[in-house]
Amino acid sequence: MTDKPLITKAARLSVAPMMDWTDRHCRYLHRLLSREALLYTEMVTAPALVRGGALHLLDFNVEEHPVALQLGGSDPKELAEATRLGGAHGYDEINLNVGCPSDRVQSGTFGAVLMKTPDLVAECVSAMNEATPVEITVKCRIGVDDQEPRDVLPDFLEKVSAAGVRRFTIHARKAWLQGLSPKENRDIPPLDYPLVHEMKAAFPDLHLSVNGGVTSLQQAEEFLAAGLDGVMIGRSTYHNPADILLGVDTQVFGKGHRTTAEQTVLDMLPYIENHLAEGGRLHQITRHMLGLFTGRPGARMWRRVLSEGATRDGAGPDLVLQALGHVSDIAA
Numbered sequence: 001m002t003d004k005p006l007i008t009k010a011a012r013l014s015v016a017p018m019m020d021w022t023d024r025h026c027r028y029l030h031r032l033l034s035r036e037a038l039l040y041t042e043m044v045t046a047p048a049l050v051r052g053g054a055l056h057l058l059d060f061n062v063e064e065h066p067v068a069l070q071l072g073g074s075d076p077k078e079l080a081e082a083t084r085l086g087g088a089h090g091y092d093e094i095n096l097n098v099g100c101p102s103d104r105v106q107s108g109t110f111g112a113v114l115m116k117t118p119d120l121v122a123e124c125v126s127a128m129n130e131a132t133p134v135e136i137t138v139k140c141r142i143g144v145d146d147q148e149p150r151d152v153l154p155d156f157l158e159k160v161s162a163a164g165v166r167r168f169t170i171h172a173r174k175a176w177l178q179g180l181s182p183k184e185n186r187d188i189p190p191l192d193y194p195l196v197h198e199m200k201a202a203f204p205d206l207h208l209s210v211n212g213g214v215t216s217l218q219q220a221e222e223f224l225a226a227g228l229d230g231v232m233i234g235r236s237t238y239h240n241p242a243d244i245l246l247g248v249d250t251q252v253f254g255k256g257h258r259t260t261a262e263q264t265v266l267d268m269l270p271y272i273e274n275h276l277a278e279g280g281r282l283h284q285i286t287r288h289m290l291g292l293f294t295g296r297p298g299a300r301m302w303r304r305v306l307s308e309g310a311t312r313d314g315a316g317p318d319l320v321l322q323a324l325g326h327v328s329d330i331a332a
């Protein structure tokens with residue numbers, strides 16, 4: 001395990017895996033905003049890859065590196081095969097989902113319900129580790145249902161790290177598997193950041209990232225300054241990508257990459273043209289760009305022009321430029 005290349009540097013700031021949101025178009029946009037942050041795919045289930053043969057789910061743009069594939073599953077053999085496929089496709093990391101509470105996922109015995117069976121998770125990551133030289137990581141919760149996080153989480157980290165995982169992302173709240181929707185499970189169970197700090201003190205050699213409820217880069221920097229190894233940001237990045245990601249390279253990574261939301265839109269145009277030339281639709285890309293100017297004059301018109309126009313037949317780069325014209329700096 002120690003001879004695996006670690007992408008720990010990029011993991012200081014990552015964009016969370018989000019189903020239906022962090023697809024390849026979204027990740028391409030995020031990569032233009034930050035060259036350094038680690039990007040995660042949506043969860044891809046091992047059965048979809050191994051039994052369903054849905055290898056197109058593994059496609060990504062080379063520009064996305066460093067990029068991690070998130071897998072869902074609980075069968076060690078199947079996960080090993082899915083991992084092998086992901087590694088062969090060129091992903092920089094393969095992550096196991098132990099945090100997703102949705103019904104569909106529970107019925108397949110994967111996601112957050114695996115917090116109850118750390119031995120099985122250990123078996124899974126061990127099989128995954130053997131299937132690829134790529135680093136295997138885990139994204140987990142602090143517990144589920146009536147589990148006591150201060151008992152469960154250290155035991156989980158102990159067992160899973162003993163099976164060869166050095167890097168974890170902890171969504172700092174429980175998942176309540178009965179009675180809450182997946183969306184409610186991202187808001188209602190209370191956040192317990194102190195527990196994540198306690199885990200860092202108890203496991204100083206593990207790389208631990210905190211996730212859940214981080215809404216600004218400043219908040220992320222405070223976690224890093226307090227000794228955590230990484231911060232993963234989901235919804236705030238998606239809804240407000242420029243605000244979160246534009247400062248990342250200089251503030252978190254000490255690198256010089258600077259761009260603007262406007263320039264990023266212009267940089268998206270060749271990508272959009274390619275996508276349209278391949279028979280894709282404008283909306284598939286621009287739906288991820290709606291939040292680029294959040295909080296700025298013209299943001300509402302930017303959103304409106306794109307949301308109303310991008311699904312129409314023939315919509316293309318002209319519409320994007322028209323929408324951009326409503327953002328104040330450009331109009332001026």
Ligand SMILES: Cc1cc2nc3c(=O)[nH]c(=O)nc-3n(C[C@H](O)[C@H](O)[C@H](O)COP(=O)(O)O)c2cc1C
Pocket residue numbers: 016017018019020021042043070097098099100139171186211212213214232233234235236
């Ligand atoms: C639309 C949506 C889809 C999500 N899909 C996944 C997923 O596929 N895998 C996963 O581990 N977490 C998933 N999550 C949870 C996020 O990765 C993250 O843990 C959660 O949103 C908390 O972080 P945040 O407060 O920064 O958004 C999803 C969240 C959202 C909003």
